[in-house]
Amino acid sequence: MRAISLVLFAGALWAPSAAPVPVSSTPEARSLSAVYLEGDAARLEVPESPKPATVGPWRLGARVLDPKPRDKRLNLYIVAPGTQYHLESADEFDHNAIINALPEPGKSREYDVYWALVLDPRLHADFRNERDLIIAAQANFLPGDLFEFDDIPAAAFLRNFLKMDALEDLRPHRNRNGTLPRVIIVPAGFAITAAAPPALPDTPAPSATSH
Numbered sequence: 001m002r003a004i005s006l007v008l009f010a011g012a013l014w015a016p017s018a019a020p021v022p023v024s025s026t027p028e029a030r031s032l033s034a035v036y037l038e039g040d041a042a043r044l045e046v047p048e049s050p051k052p053a054t055v056g057p058w059r060l061g062a063r064v065l066d067p068k069p070r071d072k073r074l075n076l077y078i079v080a081p082g083t084q085y086h087l088e089s090a091d092e093f094d095h096n097a098i099i100n101a102l103p104e105p106g107k108s109r110e111y112d113v114y115w116a117l118v119l120d121p122r123l124h125a126d127f128r129n130e131r132d133l134i135i136a137a138q139a140n141f142l143p144g145d146l147f148e149f150d151d152i153p154a155a156a157f158l159r160n161f162l163k164m165d166a167l168e169d170l171r172p173h174r175n176r177n178g179t180l181p182r183v184i185i186v187p188a189g190f191a192i193t194a195a196a197p198p199a200l201p202d203t204p205a206p207s208a209t210s211h
Contacts, residue, residue: 030087031058031060032059032061034084036129037098037102038131039128042196043196044194046061046193047195048061051063056090057087057089057090057093058093060078060192061192061194062192070191072110073110073111073112074099074100074101074109074112075099075100075101075112076099077098077099078188079096080093080115080154081153082096082097082127084097085097093157095157096126096127098128099111103196104196105196105199106199107196110191110192113187113191114185114186114188115161115185116133116185117154117158117162118152118183119170119181119184120153120183121147121151123136123141123182133185137183137184138181139181141180141182142177142178142179
């Protein structure tokens with residue numbers, strides 16, 4: 001993941017006021033298609049694969065053979081919890097998809113995939129850009145005495161994808177003063193290929209006729 005220089009502002013992150021961009025939950029449409037780029041909705045196309053990378057019922061497309069993060073790749077963050085990809089029967093996998101850049105129209109690029117998982121129960125931001133994610137990952141919170149693993153907003157993702165099911169498993173992320181990051185960003189262990197839709201052809205202007 002490319003390093004980004006950011007100024008860390010004190011205080012909580014607030015959810016944006018714009019309505020989320022919902023994604024169809026019908027079986028044939030449960031593929032990565034809509035993403036957020038700097039807060040705005042964008043489209044991505046992922047190739048079909050007999051064994052795609054998945055997030056619960058959602059398909060992320062074909063995996064790249066080399067799973068290690070590479071500087072030449074773009075970044076795709078699967079943010080949990082989120083409101084963009086939602087299915088009533090599998091709401092533990094609700095998430096947003098954020099990218100840091102789009103390929104050129106009609107072109108494909110490889111994306112390193114990262115889990116961006118909210119640990120702080122008091123953080124209710126509906127993340128839609130990379131910058132806010134990194135700011136939240138640089139901020140910490142102090143869990144209370146009654147804090148339990150299931151209080152973590154992204155507990156289901158921690159269990160399913162990072163094989164964590166107890167607070168002790170978060171020790172690598174805990175600071176010396178007992179605080180934890182409000183959000184952790186960790187490699188998902190795979191990369192995918194995705195393309196930007198082709199640019200629409202220019203519509204020729206109507207010819208002017210003189211009488």
